Amino acid sequence: MFRKILIANRGEIALRIICACKELGVRSVAVFSEADRNALHVRFADEAVCIGPPRAADSYLNIPSVISAAEITNVDAVHPGYGFLAENANFAEVCDASHLTFIGPTAEVIRMMGEKDRARREMAKLGLPIVPGTPGPVAEEEDALAAAQTVGFPLLIKAVAGGGGRGMRVVRKAEELLPAFKAARHEAGQSFGTANVYMERLIERPRHIEFQVLGDRHGRVLHLGERECSIQRRHQKLIEESPSPAVDESTRNELGAKVVKALETINYVGAGTVEFLLDESGKFYFIEMNTRIQVEHPVTEMVTDIDLVKAQIRLAAGEKLADVVPRIEMRGHSIECRINAEDPVTFAPSAGHLTAFYVPGGKGVRVDTAMHSDASIPPYYDSLVAKLIVHGADRTHALVRMRRALEMFIVEGVKTTIPLHRAILADADFQAGRIHTGFLDRHLPVMGK
Ligand code: ADP
Numbered sequence: 001m002f003r004k005i006l007i008a009n010r011g012e013i014a015l016r017i018i019c020a021c022k023e024l025g026v027r028s029v030a031v032f033s034e035a036d037r038n039a040l041h042v043r044f045a046d047e048a049v050c051i052g053p054p055r056a057a058d059s060y061l062n063i064p065s066v067i068s069a070a071e072i073t074n075v076d077a078v079h080p081g082y083g084f085l086a087e088n089a090n091f092a093e094v095c096d097a098s099h100l101t102f103i104g105p106t107a108e109v110i111r112m113m114g115e116k117d118r119a120r121r122e123m124a125k126l127g128l129p130i131v132p133g134t135p136g137p138v139a140e141e142e143d144a145l146a147a148a149q150t151v152g153f154p155l156l157i158k159a160v161a162g163g164g165g166r167g168m169r170v171v172r173k174a175e176e177l178l179p180a181f182k183a184a185r186h187e188a189g190q191s192f193g194t195a196n197v198y199m200e201r202l203i204e205r206p207r208h209i210e211f212q213v214l215g216d217r218h219g220r221v222l223h224l225g226e227r228e229c230s231i232q233r234r235h236q237k238l239i240e241e242s243p244s245p246a247v248d249e250s251t252r253n254e255l256g257a258k259v260v261k262a263l264e265t266i267n268y269v270g271a272g273t274v275e276f277l278l279d280e281s282g283k284f285y286f287i288e289m290n291t292r293i294q295v296e297h298p299v300t301e302m303v304t305d306i307d308l309v310k311a312q313i314r315l316a317a318g319e320k321l322a323d324v325v326p327r328i329e330m331r332g333h334s335i336e337c338r339i340n341a342e343d344p345v346t347f348a349p350s351a352g353h354l355t356a357f358y359v360p361g362g363k364g365v366r367v368d369t370a371m372h373s374d375a376s377i378p379p380y381y382d383s384l385v386a387k388l389i390v391h392g393a394d395r396t397h398a399l400v401r402m403r404r405a406l407e408m409f410i411v412e413g414v415k416t417t418i419p420l421h422r423a424i425l426a427d428a429d430f431q432a433g434r435i436h437t438g439f440l441d442r443h444l445p446v447m448g449k
């Protein structure tokens, strides 16, 4: 096992990793920007190093600063969390070159999955169904129309390097294609460092279903069932649950086995998530793989009773999957609500100082947060305030528990998504599990009132 781990992140996920380190008896090192001097991850880690000014580009994304902090503190591994450097293949390579274990898959696998068009080709080769689309990027305006007609309308133009729900454009008919194509390439170039885009058939009213996987350094991979993340705004997840009300045991076993086989072929190591869309006729399509721990990992932890972050660390240290996960039993139902500091109707970010903060507790309730009643939400990073997670014997019990927990959650000083979550939980379609990724487009105008 490692002696000391550097956590290249902030916020609730940095605290989550510190919890895992403490339980494993491993020392932890926090890094922080000047805006996070008083943050809880700095207080709870065994050591902490300032790595630069507030802007992420100058601190949490600054590879030389993070590596220097690792060298000064003499750690033997680096946990990247999610966001920031978590899916940066170059960072994984620099860690290797600096004799630091990167807690995640190899740089080669991160690169393969980071280019979405390449991930599609590889996964199709490995036997997973993909959304019909162009085989690779479409670069030239004169090729765009022919490519689009082969894919068929309506379609989605997607940035090859996109993420966080950004870099996607819906095109419903041929006349709309060229302006959308030009705008998508321009935006992709500005946001993701490469203008490359590809096209995919737009699946109407899909459900987002994803499989959690773990792989060891000895060639074995397993899956821990699925999560459903269909409640989204702007292609970003807002509510997640496990299991999915739309997936039965035989579907889970069948698709899960295909996912495991594909990932064993590429020697996948660490935690990862394979994302699918499920259409109204019951067909699954691979959309992308995230080669890291995910925001919504707690719902899987609640139903499997497996600590995914401790598992990531033990697998990176070379332990066998059979020892880290001796048996898998799914029990009950879990739901997570992402509490963001933003306007619940316009979703405009709402940074500021908290004037009151109280988190609900009691049986079956878990809150992952780095906030407290005198904390500030800096404007520089993403707007997650807390993740409210509940577990119940079945979906009905989990829904009741979430509703009472949302009633008892107090955040004052900034606007949050709590009122929106309360409205969604009170919705008859949501309660019945009749959901798809466009759920909020239809319901939001009503819920905002
Ligand atoms: P998950 O798939 O774990 O639910 P999200 O898509 O919500 O994750 O993204 C997790 C975190 O990573 C968020 O903080 C998000 O802003 C960030 N993120 C993911 N991909 C990118 C990207 N390409 N560029 C910038 N931030 C990203």
Ligand code: ADP
Binding pocket: 131, 156, 162, 163, 164, 165, 166, 168, 200, 201, 202, 203, 204, 206, 208, 232, 235, 236, 275, 277, 287, 288, 437
């Ligand atoms: P990101 O890297 O930003 O997470 P994804 O490819 O995972 O991008 O897509 C995010 C969301 O966008 C999906 O959960 C879904 O709501 C929507 N989406 C992506 N591809 C399609 C598609 N082909 N048809 C319909 N919706 C899609």
Ligand code: MG
Binding pocket: 275, 288
């Ligand atoms: Mg995704």
